[in-house]
Amino acid sequence: MSTEYSPSIVRVAVTQAEPEWLDLDKTVDKTCQLIQEAAKNNALLITFPECWIPGYPAWVWSRPVDFNMATAYTKNSLRADSPQMSRVCASAAENGINVVLGFAENYKNSLYIAQAIIGSDGEVRMKRRKMKPTHMERTIFGDASGSSLANVVNLQNIGRVGALACWEHTQPLLKYHTCTQNEEIHVAAWPPLYLHTGGPGLWSMSSQGAPLGCRNLSQTYAIESQTFVLHTTSILSQKGIDRMGSAAGVTMNVPGGGSSAIFGPDGRQLSEEMSETEEGILYADLNMDDILKAKGFLDICGHYSRPDMLWLGVDDQEKLHRRGHNELALMLGT
Numbered sequence: 465m466s467t468e469y470s471p472s473i474v475r476v477a478v479t480q481a482e483p484e485w486l487d488l489d490k491t492v493d494k495t496c497q498l499i500q501e502a503a504k505n506n507a508l509l510i511t512f513p514e515c516w517i518p519g520y521p522a523w524v525w526s527r528p529v530d531f532n533m534a535t536a537y538t539k540n541s542l543r544a545d546s547p548q549m550s551r552v553c554a555s556a557a558e559n560g561i562n563v564v565l566g567f568a569e570n571y572k573n574s575l576y577i578a579q580a581i582i583g584s585d586g587e588v589r590m591k592r593r594k595m596k597p598t599h600m601e602r603t604i605f606g607d608a609s610g611s612s613l614a615n616v617v618n619l620q621n622i623g624r625v626g627a628l629a630c631w632e633h634t635q636p637l638l639k640y641h642t643c644t645q646n647e648e649i650h651v652a653a654w655p656p657l658y659l660h661t662g663g664p665g666l667w668s669m670s671s672q673g674a675p676l677g678c679r680n681l682s683q684t685y686a687i688e689s690q691t692f693v694l695h696t697t698s699i700l701s702q703k704g705i706d707r708m709g710s711a712a713g714v715t716m717n718v719p720g721g722g723s724s725a726i727f728g729p730d731g732r733q734l735s736e737e738m739s740e741t742e743e744g745i746l747y748a749d750l751n752m753d754d755i756l757k758a759k760g761f762l763d764i765c766g767h768y769s770r771p772d773m774l775w776l777g778v779d780d781q782e783k784l785h786r787r788g789h790n791e792l793a794l795m796l797g798t
Contacts, residue, residue, distance in 0.1 A: 477502035480724035503559035520655035526713030541570035557586030616645035656721020
């Protein structure tokens with residue numbers, strides 16, 4: 465007697481939307497609205513882009529110092545222990561949906577590019593920071609520490625979900641460390657991304673520039689890791705450009721930037737295309753058996769690896785600013 469086997473299907477929602485630039489409370493309002501919409505469409509997981517709250521600081525690519533803009537950005541960035549974060553968590557619980565949130569984290573008035581995975585019960589399962597802000601981002605954001613390497617968690621009825629931000633997808637060691645955590649669904653959070661103009665700007669900073677455009681990096685990660693990759697971007701309107709004064713910058717200087725997509729574990733695109741100026745949510749029903757099909761052919765942390773010859777060294781200890789005897793003992797494991 466044979467028993468028919470039904471593979472696990474996970475419905476996901478990937479946003480392509482515009483935040484309420486530099487307005488913490490209004491962007492939280494919009495976050496909760498999108499969470500509710502995705503849940504009504506039976507999604508088990510919804511993803512948001514890099515610095516979704518309160519919007520990516522586009523002005524840094526036109527001028528490195530803007531005290532007024534940086535002050536407004538700091539005041540509207542999200543604190544992990546704030547009422548606004550509690551609202552997002554409550555929305556996840558009320559709607560029974562898991563949330564992967566990208567945000568600018570305000571920690572004691574220092575800023576970090578952060579991501580949080582919030583369970584469908586409203587509990588924050590993981591919070592991490594971008595290891596190294598990219599180029600001009602360093603004018604306002606700080607670096608992560610060791611605990612941000614623990615970036616994959618198990619979510620009930622979904623599987624193991626992980627996250628990286630933007631050009632972290634160019635970091636071979638960081639990507640490999642993420643893969644070793646047995647990730648199944650990967651959230652790639654990006655800012656607004658644009659097609660290459662044909663000018664002198666870096667092709668690798670564009671959305672689809674060959675050979676290493678940003679979207680290509682997310683697609684390549686799917687092939688490398690044998691995970692479903694939820695490539696999540698925001699869009700920038702003229703209103704946002706005017707708000708941040710980014711018209712003269714090397715990027716994010718015209719309306720557009722939407723490039724969201726969903727990729728399977730063999731790299732194929734599973735989602736329809738949206739216009740780069742269109743707001744909406746992309747949906748896909750992920751057949752988790754597709755991971756097994758891909759891993760049977762390629763598993764860079766399993767049968768297609770040689771740890772006897774090549775291995776990764778990791779220091780995942782959080783480096784505290786103030787270290788007494790107890791803290792040092794904890795760090796040293798004694």
